[in-house]
Amino acid sequence: MTRSFNFSAGPSTLPLPVLEKVQKEFLSFQGTGMSIIEISHRSNYFEEIMEQTEQLLRELMNIPNNYKVLFVQGGASLQFSMVPMNLLTSYNTSYYVNTGSWAKKAIAEAEKYGEVHVQNCPIHHIPKLSLDSISLVDYVHITTNNTIEGTKFASIPNTGNVPLVADMSSNILSEEYDVEKFGVIYAGAQKNIGPAGLCIVIVREDLVGQNTLHTLPTMLNYETYVKSNSMYNTPPTFNIYIMKLVLEWLKQLGGVQQIEKINKEKAALLYNFLDESTLFYSNVHIENRSLMNIPFNTTSSQLNEQFISEATSAGFYFLKGHRSIGGMRASLYNAMPIDGVKALVSFMKQFEMKARMSNV
Amino acid sequence: MTRSFNFSAGPSTLPLPVLEKVQKEFLSFQGTGMSIIEISHRSNYFEEIMEQTEQLLRELMNIPNNYKVLFVQGGASLQFSMVPMNLLTSYNTSYYVNTGSWAKKAIAEAEKYGEVHVQNCPIHHIPKLSLDSISLVDYVHITTNNTIEGTKFASIPNTGNVPLVADMSSNILSEEYDVEKFGVIYAGAQKNIGPAGLCIVIVREDLVGQNTLHTLPTMLNYETYVKSNSMYNTPPTFNIYIMKLVLEWLKQLGGVQQIEKINKEKAALLYNFLDESTLFYSNVHIENRSLMNIPFNTTSSQLNEQFISEATSAGFYFLKGHRSIGGMRASLYNAMPIDGVKALVSFMKQFEMKARMSNV
Ligand SMILES: Cc1ncc(COP(=O)(O)O)c(C=O)c1O
Ligand SMILES: Cc1ncc(COP(=O)(O)O)c(C=O)c1O
Ligand SMILES: [Mg+2]
Ligand SMILES: [Mg+2]
Ligand SMILES: [Mg+2]
Ligand SMILES: [Mg+2]
Structure with missing residues (x-):
């Protein structure tokens, strides 16, 4: 089997050693004669996985003790609702930085529950924001990395005493962040963590259980997850199991500091x-x-199509840009090996040469 | 590797041929050089899986065209909220048949959104209910199979023009039901369908999009799933892929009619x-x-413990009863082979003989 290079924005490439381990023990987890997907979430086997996964995440992200780690279903999109439903408690007002398509969807949900102040940013640039004097809002929401536009915050804005909420779906664990700067961090798993169907929420404990609205669905209340260790109902066990293996892989590789270096190297290759x-x-x-999502383009939509089609045939998958932006996009998540980026750049060079020649 | 017999109530045993297929193609789905868990949900590969899965379910359950099939995250527990939030439109009142622990949880959620009439049933018996003259409620809710108590409705009550909603989590696809009797059927996947993290909702199309409350979260609105073919956000792709394989297995075996026969045979072995x-x-x-969940007991909690411990050592897993009921429980889902039940019964016979002898 030849391994393809998969540039999908999510679900996306995962570490090969993880996939191999899953395959190897798929029919019998720890010699039990049962697959991991068949094992009760209330068993010691699974409770141990859950505990270790949380511990690994705490270690890798250096999560302080006064933060809770929740394992939630529904994707990052459900957090677009859960954040306002849990956090709009004092002012019924929030402040969103609009840096692109995902931020817009988050804003649309927040507007259902309270007043929203929106700070719009240009599509290709996130200016330095002064948010430290913000007040009379329950939280400020940012999207640290914009999967579709290919932008990221150059630095995390200081919001003083106002909790900062971050959608970190597409760059969690890819570079170092100081968790203490945030009130809530959430991230869909299907980029740097594991298969689709799991969302990680890291929440400062004083922000949990503040909404006493009796119409908050139990499954949308952060407190439910805190009180039950994310076992109020059946969690997505396979996703959590793979998350554990991915975190073990990352730790062995040297952790977030090390992967950040590698990610910078990979991205530089393509940007240069x-x-x-x-x-x-x-x-x-x-x-x-x-560092994670790199949209690029040519001036001809015909050449774009030709490029995507030839790249796919050559084993470079899912390079088509998001439908709202067009062009191409290469996602270089943690599990994308540097050789994948080198191979892509060399393929692009060849393509450019060919294109120039047929134009001469 | 010896395969164990897994009597867990969920996550639970799955068909071995399915597990073997998943293992075989885990590193390279259809020769792509990518794992199924790495493949974009917007790709043709996955869209085809999604379509085929829905078609197979329609075929196996004989789902009429005016019903929609939704793939939702959050488990059956999220449906406890989504049902009232989507269906309480005319009377702000619902009618729940309380047949056990899961029904109680569904009732507790419904009470957040409107008035709830509750019909209580004894724990070990569901009397024949006359619900055909019910009116002035938006829906009637039942739990067709009570996973913890081990009871099922002997027949589906006729609710006239009032939509009947069924939590079918623990017996979907295990016996034939006439979908036309229901307004909504929902079921967590982790018993007869696949891994935890997926919930199937089958909803009559006239019940979709009726709630115009602007505070309904997008991800909790059935209409979102209908309009986007359950692709508004990233669906749990691995779970849906396995669901497809499980449905193919069931179809090849002869469908629901055939598995119902087998399930009756298996259950009879243990009940007899x-x-x-x-x-x-x-x-x-x-x-x-x-037919699916069979709680049983002895008169001695010490013997219960001994039985569970010896059974586990002998490779009969997860026979401990639910903590709210005690004793033992054997779940005999579709994928439990008849040989598993025979082996369990023979083990129980031996245990009984030994117990009698040490008492003589
Ligand atoms: C930054 C960001 N936020 C939110 C989402 C939505 O995630 P989900 O599909 O898990 O709801 C995505 C998905 O790609 C994303 O990239
Ligand atoms: C009948 C029934 N309803 C609801 C649930 C809750 O399902 P979930 O854990 O997917 O939320 C269960 C779980 O076992 C169940 O058996
Ligand atoms: Mg915890
Ligand atoms: Mg250039
Ligand atoms: Mg459809
Ligand atoms: Mg007896």
């Missing part, structure tokens, strides 16, 4: 080429260039 | 033994005995 190339380009402001 | 045995017994009224 895009800047040199006379055919391909990136529109993103240099300060805000995402 | 329980009735003959002077040590073990079932408390459930003969008319309401579940």
Whole structure:
């Protein structure tokens, strides 16, 4: 079997050693004669997985003790509702930084429950924001990495005493963040963590259980997850099991500090080429260039199509850009090996040469 | 590797041929050089899986065209909220038949959103209910199979023009039901369908999109799933892929009609033994005995413990009864082979003999 290079924005490439381990023990977890997907969530086998997974995440992200780690279903999209439903307690008002499509969806949900102040940013650039004097809002919401636009916050804004909430879906565990700067961090698993169907929520404990609205669904209340250790109902056991293996892989590799270095190296390879190339380009402001999602383009939509089609045939998968932006996008999550980026750049060079020749 | 017999109530045993197929193609789905868990939900590969899964379910359950099939996260527990939030539209009133622990949890959620009339039933017996003259309620809710108590409805009550909603988590696809009798059927996947993290909702189309409350979270609105073919956000792709394989397995075996026969045979083996045995017994009224979940007991909690411990050592897993009921419980879902039940009964016979001898 040849392993393809998978540039999907999510679900996306995962570490090969993890996949191999899952395959190997799929029919009999720890010699039990049962698959991990058949094992009761109330068993010691699974409770141990759950505990170890949380511990690994705490270790890798350096999560302080006064933060809770929740395992939730419904994707990051359900957090778009759960955040306002749990956090709008004093002012019924929130403040959202609109940096793109996912932020817009988060805003649309928040508007159902209270007043929302929106700070709009240009699509390719996130200016430095002064938010430290903000007040009379329950929280500030940002999207640390914008999966579709390929931008990231160059630095995390200081919001003083107002809790900062971050959608970190597409760059959690890819670079170091100081968890203490945040009130809530949430991330859909299907990029740097594991299979789709799991969302991780890291929440400062004083923000839990503040909403006493009796119409808050039990499954949408952070307190439910805190009180039950995310076992109020059946959690997505397979996803958590794979998350554990991915975190073990990351720890062995040297943790977040080390993967950040590698991710910077990988991204630089592609950005440098895009800047040199006379055919391909990136529109993103240099300060805000995402390490994870790199949209790029040519000036011809016909060449784009040709590129995507030839790349796919050559084993470079899912390079088509998001439908709202067009062009191409290469997602370089933690599990994308540097060789994948090198191979892609070399393929792009060849493509450019060919294109130039047929134009001569 | 010896395969164990897994009597867990969920997550639970799955068909071995399915597990073997998953293992075989885990590193490279359809020769793509990518794992199924790495593949984009927006790809043709996955869209095809989604379509085929829905078609197979429609075929196996004989689902009429005016019913929609939704793939939702959050488990059956999230449906406890979604049902009232979507269906309380005319009378703000619902009618719940309380047949046990799961029904109680469903009732507690419904009470957050409107008035709830509750019909209580004894724990071991579901009397025949006359609900055909019910009116001025938005829906009637039942639990077709009570996973913890081991009871099932002997027949589905006629609710006239009032939509009947059924939590079918623990017996969907295990016996034939006429979908047309229901307004909504929902079921967590982790018993007869696949891994935990997926919930199937089958809803009559006129019941969708009726709640115009602007505070209904997008992810909790049935209409969101209908309009986007359950692809509004990233669905739990691995769970749906396995669901497809499980449905293919069931179809090949002869479908629901055939598995119902087998399930009746399996359950009869255990019930007959329980009735003959002077040590073990079932408390459930003969008319309401579940085919899927069979709680049983001895008169000594010490013997119970001994039984569970010896059974586990002998490779019969997860026979401990639910903490709210005590004793033992054997779940005999579709994927439990008849040989598993025969082996269990023979083990119980031996245990009884030994117990009698040490008492002589
Ligand atoms: C930044 C960001 N937020 C939210 C989402 C939505 O995630 P989900 O599909 O898990 O709801 C995505 C999905 O790609 C994302 O990239
Ligand atoms: C009948 C019934 N309803 C609801 C549930 C809750 O399901 P979930 O854990 O998927 O929320 C269960 C779980 O076993 C069940 O058996
Ligand atoms: Mg905990
Ligand atoms: Mg250029
Ligand atoms: Mg459909
Ligand atoms: Mg008896």
